[in-house]
Amino acid sequence: MISSGELAPGQQVPTEPDLMARYGVSRMTARSALGVLRAEGLVEVRQGTGTYVRAPQVKVRRDSARYHGEKARARLPLEERSGKGAVEDATGLGSDAFEHDAEFDTEPATEDLAATFGVEPGAELLCRTYSARSKQEGRPLWLIHSYLVYDVAAKNPDLLTAENEPWQGGTLNQLWTLGIELAAITEYVTARPPTAAECELLGIGPGTSVICIRKVSADTEGHVVEISDILLPADRTELVYTTKLEPWQ
Amino acid sequence: MISSGELAPGQQVPTEPDLMARYGVSRMTARSALGVLRAEGLVEVRQGTGTYVRAPQVKVRRDSARYHGEKARARLPLEERSGKGAVEDATGLGSDAFEHDAEFDTEPATEDLAATFGVEPGAELLCRTYSARSKQEGRPLWLIHSYLVYDVAAKNPDLLTAENEPWQGGTLNQLWTLGIELAAITEYVTARPPTAAECELLGIGPGTSVICIRKVSADTEGHVVEISDILLPADRTELVYTTKLEPWQ
DNA sequence: GAGTGGTCTAGACCACTGT
DNA sequence: CAGTGGTCTAGACCACTCC
Numbered sequence: 192m193i194s195s196g197e198l199a200p201g202q203q204v205p206t207e208p209d210l211m212a213r214y215g216v217s218r219m220t221a222r223s224a225l226g227v228l229r230a231e232g233l234v235e236v237r238q239g240t241g242t243y244v245r246a247p248q249v250k251v252r253r254d255s256a257r258y259h260g261e262k263a264r265a266r267l268p269l270e271e272r273s274g275k276g277a278v279e280d281a282t283g284l285g286s287d288a289f290e291h292d293a294e295f296d297t298e299p300a301t302e303d304l305a306a307t308f309g310v311e312p313g314a315e316l317l318c319r320t321y322s323a324r325s326k327q328e329g330r331p332l333w334l335i336h337s338y339l340v341y342d343v344a345a346k347n348p349d350l351l352t353a354e355n356e357p358w359q360g361g362t363l364n365q366l367w368t369l370g371i372e373l374a375a376i377t378e379y380v381t382a383r384p385p386t387a388a389e390c391e392l393l394g395i396g397p398g399t400s401v402i403c404i405r406k407v408s409a410d411t412e413g414h415v416v417e418i419s420d421i422l423l424p425a426d427r428t429e430l431v432y433t434t435k436l437e438p439w440q
Numbered sequence: 441m442i443s444s445g446e447l448a449p450g451q452q453v454p455t456e457p458d459l460m461a462r463y464g465v466s467r468m469t470a471r472s473a474l475g476v477l478r479a480e481g482l483v484e485v486r487q488g489t490g491t492y493v494r495a496p497q498v499k500v501r502r503d504s505a506r507y508h509g510e511k512a513r514a515r516l517p518l519e520e521r522s523g524k525g526a527v528e529d530a531t532g533l534g535s536d537a538f539e540h541d542a543e544f545d546t547e548p549a550t551e552d553l554a555a556t557f558g559v560e561p562g563a564e565l566l567c568r569t570y571s572a573r574s575k576q577e578g579r580p581l582w583l584i585h586s587y588l589v590y591d592v593a594a595k596n597p598d599l600l601t602a603e604n605e606p607w608q609g610g611t612l613n614q615l616w617t618l619g620i621e622l623a624a625i626t627e628y629v630t631a632r633p634p635t636a637a638e639c640e641l642l643g644i645g646p647g648t649s650v651i652c653i654r655k656v657s658a659d660t661e662g663h664v665v666e667i668s669d670i671l672l673p674a675d676r677t678e679l680v681y682t683t684k685l686e687p688w689q
Numbered sequence: 690g691a692g693t694g695g696t697c698t699a700g701a702c703c704a705c706t707g708t
Numbered sequence: 709c710a711g712t713g714g715t716c717t718a719g720a721c722c723a724c725t726c727c
Contacts, residue, residue: 206712217698219468222713230479230646232633239706239712249630255683262685377682381498382631382649382674384481397479400631400649400674411687425631425649432681433626434504436511438660455693466717471694488693488725 193233193244200246204234232398232426245398250325251332253423254431258363258376265363289332293356294320297341307407308340308415315341317351330394334422337362343369343416362408362417372411378432379405382425393424400425442482442493449495453483481647481675494647499574500581502672503680507612507625514612538581542605543569546590556656557589557664564590566600579643583671586611592618592665611657611666620659627681628654631674642673649674 192198205213210221225242228234235245298318305312321335344350347368358365363373385393385401393401404421441447454462459470474491477483484494547567554561570584593599596617607614612622634642634650642650653670 208711218700220697223696225713227636230633231635236713237706238704238714241706241712255681258683258685262688266688372688373685374687375682375684377680380629380651380679380681381677382651384479384633384647384649386480387476398633400633402629402631428630430629431626432504432629432683433624434507434681435624436507436622438623439511439515439621457692467719469716472715474694485694486725487695488723490693 193228198244200244202244203241204228204244206241229396229398232400235396235398248427249429250427251423252429252431254433255376255378256431256433261361261363262373265360265367267360269359289323289325291357292320292322292324293353295351295353296320298338300338304338304418307418308338310340317341317344319353321356330424331392332424332427334392335419337417337419339417343371346370366408366410366416371416373408373416374411374413375409377407377409379407380430385424389422393422395424395426402428402430404430442477447493449493451493452490453477453493455490478645478647481649484645484647497676498678499676500672501678501680503682504625504627505680505682510610510612511622514609514616516609518608538572538574540606541569541571541573542602544600544602545569547587549587553587553667556667557587559589566590566593568602570605579673580641581673581676583641584668586666586668588666592620595619615657615659615665620665622657622665623660623662624658626656626658628656629679634673638671642671644673644675651677651679653679 192204198204204225207218207221207225210216210224211218214221225234225236229236229242233245234242236242296318298316299313300308300310300316302312304316305314308314308316317339319335319337319339321333321337322331323333324331339350347365349355350365350368366373380402382400382402385395385397385399387397389395389401390397395401402421402423402425404419404423406417406419406421407415408417408419410416441453447453453474456467456470456474459465459473460467463470474483474485478485478491482494483491485491545567547565548562549557549559549565551561553565554563557563557565566588568584568586568588570582570586571580572582573580588599596614598604599614599617615622629651631649631651634644634646634648636646638644638650639646644650651670651672651674653668653672655666655668655670656664657666657668659665
């Protein structure tokens with residue numbers, strides 16, 4: 192009924208008692224049938240009211256091409272950078288549409304972070320946790336854990352506290368204040384079902400996926416200066432990556 | 441038990457009767473608890489034998505940087521192209537490790553395909569369906585629907601039949617035989633739970649996600665010449681995208 | 690044949706939502 | 709308060725796997 196369009200997005204699907212009567216099955220059978228649709232992300236349940244056809248909704252477009260403009264603006268004076276943080280560029284939405292959270296912490300480097308940074312395991316890292324939620328929906332649009340080597344970040348004490356967030360001009364400007372110029376950003380993208388905790392954090396149901404990005408930023412000498420782990424609700428996110436090819440001859 | 445490491449990947453988790461006895465619950469309760477773990481992709485079920493902790497396994501790395509080398513090789517003579525199709529480069533595995541399927545068809549352009557190609561809706565498209573399965577596992581590693589405007593592809597009749605697949609040298613060589621030079625490849629990436637049909641096709645369980653890529657290739661004049669829809673099992677795939685930034689000054 | 694998970698029934702009580 | 713879904717029980721039969 193959904194795939195034929197008989198049930199449109201937003202419409203309620205037959206209730207469990209309906210299905211029991213219509214197909215002569217028991218409650219558990221009707222429930223597990225609905226469970227399949229939920230697992231496919233075709234329907235969502237609203238406690239106490241019913242089960243509804245989900246409207247597929249890609250709202251946030253995350254285009255890697257924004258890094259180019261972000262870098263170009265990273266050295267501009269504050270006034271010109273204002274309102275041009277990473278966030279607005281990443282989504283095409285205005286800065287008013289978001290609420291931000293930032294938490295700063297220090298942690299010893301795990302094996303894989305240390306290996307990527309090229310430091311000793313256990314070295315002190317500045318770990319910054321960001322989340323942004325759209326004011327309309329209330330649900331977070333991303334969760335980010337960003338890592339910097341503490342000794343490097345400490346050269347600019349402004350970077351060590353969450354009070355200066357959201358930072359106007361984005362990470363590339365922050366790194367510039369440390370004398371760092373980024374040359375390449377590599378993103379490793381995977382996807383998987385959300386854990387129960389992530390469903391909670393992102394405000395999504397089990398019938399969805401999450402996209403995990405490990406973003407590795409290297410300076411002009413190839414040293415890794417920042418690593419971010421980015422968690423995105425896949426049902427509201429589209430990633431865009433453009434590869435420009437060298438001309439022949 | 442899984443997250444504490446008490447149950448290692450590959451190990452069997454307690455059976456349903458075990459759980460019933462241990463926690464004094466009914467069968468359905470024990471089953472639905474296991475269902476949560478399955479939905480999170482933490483365990484997989486082997487009919488008749490038991491439920492086992494899944495080993496997280498990223499095997500296929502799909503690096504967009506391969507396009508650069510692919511383009512450089514696209515004009516080489518056949519001997520030098522051999523064994524250097526898109527497949528091997530994309531995965532790092534040898535060409536022996538795969539079995540290929542290709543099916544060719546023509547279809548009228550849907551709204552969105554026509555809009556992207558810049559042709560009339562209903563215009564004839566060459567639709568090529570590819571799949572590759574690793575010989576070790578038997579399960580497909582990707583499903584690709586590739587679209588070309590039929591009138592364009594028809595300039596080289598070799599491109600119209602599946603008999604010449606797998607084509608040595610990849611799509612960039614195929615386009616070269618049409619006099620087309622690619623300048624940019626844009627990939628739009630989303631993820632979602634698999635449908636029941638996709639579980640079947642890809643040989644994956646419901647406790648996984650699929651990655652969907654729409655790949656749009658444009659020539660040096662900005663015309664879209666190829667569109668591909670790529671479906672990947674997310675539990676065995678990692679996408680890699682590198683953004684090179686222009687130097688300051 | 691014994692043990693595994695897959696499916697199903699017929700009931701029960703509860704929490705949440707809207708009227 | 710009626711209707712929704714969330715959870716649970718105590719049984720049953722079946723298909724698959726391995727010994």
